[in-house]
Amino acid sequence: MSNEIELLQKQVSELQDLVKKQSLIISKTGERVLELQLDKQKHDVTDFDSKFSKSISKKSGSATQFDATDFATNEDLVELVKELQGELNFIEERSIRRLVNSLKKDDDDVIAPLPNADGDIPAISDGVFPKSLKEFKDIPDLKLVRLAKFYERLPPTLKEQEDFENFLEGKVEAFHINETTDEEISKELEKFSKDELDDAFNDVARYLGLSLRRGTEIW
Known part of the structure; x- marks a missing residue:
């Protein structure tokens, strides 16, 4: 001890x-x-x-x-x-x-949400950010992808790139990657392999400072 x-x-x-x-x-x-x-x-x-x-x-x-x-x-x-x-x-x-x-080592330990690149901190109340270590360990794929997008741990999709370019050109007043719907993420999930989802999980875990990892021989 x-x-x-x-x-x-x-x-x-x-x-x-x-x-x-x-x-x-x-x-x-x-x-x-x-x-x-x-x-x-x-x-x-x-x-x-x-x-x-x-x-x-x-x-x-x-x-x-x-x-x-x-x-x-x-x-x-x-x-x-x-x-x-x-x-x-x-x-x-x-x-x-x-x-x-x-x-944080125990399943019931509360995780501290981190600000993303824009300084935004996810609200635990919306159900996307896991409250505990166990919730993060068992996070569903849809929530994982949404969280990875929030922290920019995944490359943007073509639609997200187009939306961002429209924002830069002044065609739209605002651009928020978090406005992606569950339906859009579900369709995007069909293109992910298990290894890619594991990589996303590990990237988010590293960003948050957590020691949890999926797979073997992962730093």
Whole structure:
């Protein structure tokens, strides 16, 4: 028993170190991006001063028109920092929940839902996200595919690609991959082999930080 506790403590420590490293990398990246933005703005201001002084007509004393749309404003920099901080928050939230899920061993243990790439967290009340380790272990194929789509663990279908392209082109106001109906998923399931479903299960399990796997010799 003591060996298991020591092993769990070691795993927790390793995961905590990993979270710190990831947060540090993102933080450094954000700082570097901000530095590049500031350097560019300083260069643009210097370049503008040079061009502006040359543009003054010696005869009329009037200045030519200039386009300032390429200059980064303070609001742009503030927005950039907010976006980077938001990404950091999502990464930290996912890391914490993965850490919690990695310690789940018993069938009745509750699973923590993770945010997806858009920061959305699935509601357990809708019945798609499994409440416990056992529910995830026994998850029906339809719910598995829906969950895999939510976390983008499956490639998009042709219809989903078309819908997304229509959204980008402004032909539709919104695009949500989670709006796929059960009927559409059922038809899609007919094309999946058992191995492909097992791969989807394992990919979702890894994303959630769970130790459950289907098949043998699976990392």
